[in-house]
Amino acid sequence: MKTLIITCFFVFFALNISQSQTLNKEIDSETDAPYLLGKIDKNGLTSNNYNVWFSSNYEDYQLDETTIKKIASYIKDYQITLFLGTWCGDSKREVPRFYKILEACNFPEDQLTVVALSSQPDMYKQSPQHEEEGLNIHRVPTFIFYKNRKEVNRIVERPVETLEKDILNIVSTNNYESSYQIVTKVNLILKNDGLNGLKAATTQLAKTYKPKVTSMYELNTYGRILYSKNRVEEAIEVFKLNVELFPEIPNTHMSLANTLGVSGEKNEAITVLEKAIKLFPDNKDLVENLHVIKTN
Known part of the structure; x- marks a missing residue:
């Protein structure tokens, strides 16, 4: 039994190491600016090559506090998957704002999945593990809202009104239509x-x-x-x-x-x-x- 427990511990430890090694993977080459690829989190977005635009857009964004309070009463029932490109101007603008809104709502971090996509021609708007497969990801950023494992709605590239108002619509009345219909x-x-x-x-x-x-x-x-x-x-x-x-x-x-x-x-x-x-x-x-x- 002791041997089994030790073996299970090492398997679990190895899996965690493997996952941590693939999180926030950065692609760097002599010809292209560095970019993140695959599953990432806020630590990746605030690392050296991305922190300037992430932190400045995060700090500069003025929250709609009234709408935030309304969002907070609904949003914890949802899971969100965010696809972005750290090379993309729209992602650089909207993603820091989105993080600030979620944090103001105390949204659980483990209910957010963030995937960085490639801009290279042979992997255009794809990730190594293809988390985007079958999800019609044609613009970044794309914020997909799920409830009970089913997609409810999404924000594509930029909000129709504001991020706060678009999110509130999705998590409450849900008569929202994103761009690129x-x-x-x-x-x-x-x-x-x-x-x-x-x-x-x-x-x-x-x-x-x-x-x-x-x-x-x-x-x-x-x-x-x-x-x-x-x-x-x-x-x-x-x-x-x-x-x-x-x-x-x-x-x-x-x-x-x-x-x-x-x-x-x-x-x-x-x-x-x-x-x-x-x-x-x-x-x-x-x-x-x-x-x-x-x-x-």
Whole structure:
């Protein structure tokens, strides 16, 4: 029995050492600024390379004390998972504020999971253990609120009103809609109805969301993430939808053509670029891309 107890102790000790070694992992190279990757906590965010922006944004933020008191009566029933990039300006601004709000509410630290994602092309907005898998993380920061292990709602990139008011809405009435609703809708279609479902819905989606979507980058970033996860056909359909939403912007045509080109759809890529050049005859990038695709 004594031997068994000692063995169990060493296994437990080894597991704790392993977990502590992977927490707050920093990636440093000669070509890129250091960044955190994988599961982290506040200790990582207040370490040498990140403390300047974390502490200044934390200290400078003025809390909405009235709303904080209301949040505090609800929020301890929730678990929160936060995805961020220590290389991302929106994360640098919003995450310290979010921490300050949680601490003002005495939110239990063990109910918060924080994951730092990569900005590298081969792991774009992913983590080594892929905690983001299946969660439609296309913008950082993303704050996901869970209750009884089910997602209730999320704040994506930045608050619609303020962090305090957005959080209060989620944990009380929960009629909150985050930014980038078109991405939410497209992701849901892909999840439930697959690629053919998105193809069938594209025309109606363009009609419905054209008055609502303010930037081509809403879907463009989502398409990049799909492509980085080798969901190439889905990425192409997302870029096609983006062209319908923003036909007046050359970059939507270019994103579609380039993705078609690298995916082996050379003739279709050429067709897209030739049509775009008729619309934008003076755009040198389109002409150059057409030349590259034709000669490769």
